[in-house]
Amino acid sequence: APGDQPILFVRDVHKHFGGIQAAAGVDLEVGRGEIAGLIGPNGSGKSTLFNLVAGMETPDRGQILFDGHEIGGKKAYTIARLGLARTFQIPALFENMTVSGNLLAAAAEGHWHGAQQRADETLALLHLEPVANNRASDLSGGQQKLLEFGRVIMRQASLILLDEVTAGVHPNIRKIILEAIARLREQGTSFFVIEHDMEMVRNVCDRIIVMDSGRVVTSGAFEDIVQNSEVMQTYLGR
Ligand code: ADP
Ligand code: MG
Secondary structure, eight states, X not given: OGGGSOSEEEEEEEEEETTEEEEEEEEEEEOTTOEEEEEOOTTSSHHHHHHHHHTSSOOSEXXXXXXXXXXXXXXXXXXXXXXXXXXXXXXXXXXXXXXXXXXXXXXXXXXXXXXXXXXXXXXXXTXXXXXXXXXXXXXXXXXXXXXXXXXXXXXXXXXXXXXXXXXXXXXXXXXXXXXXXXXXXXXXXXXXXXXXXXXXXXXXXXXXXXXXXXXXXXXXXXXXXXXXXXXXXXIIOO
């Protein structure tokens, strides 16, 4: 049945930049309703994989299926329209617009109806109500990360890619982000997250996928990955 298909299916995906093989035959799946964590050393190809999935890069070869649609090489806006949303490591906000305005501007095509209500719910979920009418440029760095996440929430995506969304943020803000992820997952949203914070990985991810040198080297439950001392030494630096 279609409901049994993974939300994301990646097979033998390759991408090179000059002589660098950033994706060297990536195979992985993200299940429906799953929160999958992607870890691996710097330069292992994590962000490249996100760029390939979200349409910012075109694979040299291989298959990428999102929700049953072949999306490899499709334009980013086409993939977004199918229900995939992502954050960037550096928030891309409309600095001169208010926090509310940024949320409304992110409402997905076809979701204008009810956008105001969803913006209000998102402000509450992310504890941004007190700054709803402030300019985005007046927010703290952590609040800007919350707003970036809020803009993704507004798109009502079925799969959300998060690239180090808790990196460098205050523990209070990290807690808000984790609670929001849990709430969205209850509503059926799937997540694929790049994360260096092992506490976050342990707390939120159902399954960990480990990359090195452009390939998936292993995947499994956090406890199983942690018990694999070779993986821990090589990939997590412990
Ligand atoms: P990670 O996110 O795991 O740190 P990246 O996907 O950013 O890894 O990078 C994987 C490899 O591809 C690195 O060697 C990086 O320098 C290279 N790379 C990534 N993007 C580009 C690009 N646009 N041009 C050239 N090299 C790139
Ligand atoms: Mg990266």
